[in-house]
Amino acid sequence: MFSRLAILLMTIVLAAPALAQTAPSDAPRIPNFWDPQDRLIKPDVRALPRMRFLTVTDFPPFSFVDDQKRLVGFHIDLARAICAELELLPVCQIQALPFGELEAALRDGKGDALLAGTAITPATRRNLDFSKRYFRLPARFVGRIDTSLQEPLTRALSGKTVAVVAGTAHAAFAKATFDRISPRAFPTLNAAFAALKADQVDAMFADGLATSFLLQREEATAAPCCRFVGGPYLSKQYFPGELAVALPKDNRTLRDAVDYALRSINDKGIFAELYLRWFPVSLY
Incomplete structure (x- = not known):
């Protein structure tokens, strides 16, 4: 079993290439997993029948x-x-x-x-x-729209209650990596998100893709409740x-x-x- 420090260091290292294309803080971040030193040759496959x-x-x-x-x-x-x-x-x-x-x-x-x-x-x-x-596919923290949470989240979330989905790799990762938070498990992602909307927890940590659907639905409303906070978390051990x-x-x-x-x-x-x-x- 990796130590908390080892897991967190691995996560930071894995996340770095994904954010290679920098952008202003209010602009969408485009993931980029390519090594700029790679030089690839184009094979000629034009003869393929399909x-x-x-x-x-x-x-x-x-x-x-x-x-x-x-x-x-x-x-x-x-x-x-x-x-x-x-x-x-x-x-x-x-x-x-x-x-x-x-x-x-x-x-x-x-x-x-x-x-x-x-x-x-x-x-x-x-x-x-x-x-x-x-x-x-990264994991992400989510906060309410008016949250002041920002990196480093390990410090900002110290002593805070964070919603997670029970039995998921993301819940296990949060427990192993962020020892200063107080995780609160919910049976489903929707239930965890509802608790965040209702101000029953300080943040949520979950799968980024599934959560983005919830946030996209919120953006279509007159008063969106929540947003991603901090950066993406990538872990080969927990969510590869x-x-x-x-x-x-x-x-x-x-x-x-x-x-x-x-x-x-x-x-x-x-x-x-x-x-x-x-x-x-x-x-x-």
Whole structure:
């Protein structure tokens, strides 16, 4: 078991690359996981007869079916951007399948890449290759709209009551890392958020993606209650949610091509455009 100090240091180190693209405090932060020293070569894959991405319909805002029955989302736009960078738009295809069928479909040659949040584990690495990561799902603190809380939150939240969702990795992380807070467990995220709105707790610590949906809903009201405070928290031990493109095993050329496209999309500002489009309440 890591010590509290070790966990906190690991979190700070992991968070640093994600905030490499600095922005004014009132502007959305765009995550950037790329090493500026990396130099990637563009393989020529224009001879591919197709570039078919396989995804799902139940992973908003990454991929889902909208009110007009269209498959939309961050991953859908990212797939098209990858095709554009590799000069494959004429043969670019996107198909949705149930999540449980994706790996078998890729293995059977029914697709060329997975954009569906496939977990990167020793088990999945036995059958799949993965591109370089392009996204991570952070944890965040949330306070009321008029809160004075600011970094360093470890000091600002000393002795404060913080809502967490019982039984989650985020609750375990908060307990292990922030020994000066007083965590209060709730059965669901909605219940924890309701307690924050009702001024029954001083802050909430939870999954950034799920919480961003609640904050986005609040922003649509006349008087939003709450906002993210402080920065993102990333931990490979507690919430290792890295997103990368899953690819057929041992196709080095395709993997290098996708890596090149992802880096180019980032450097040209296309990733930032897609991020702001699909994450109006920034996770970072």
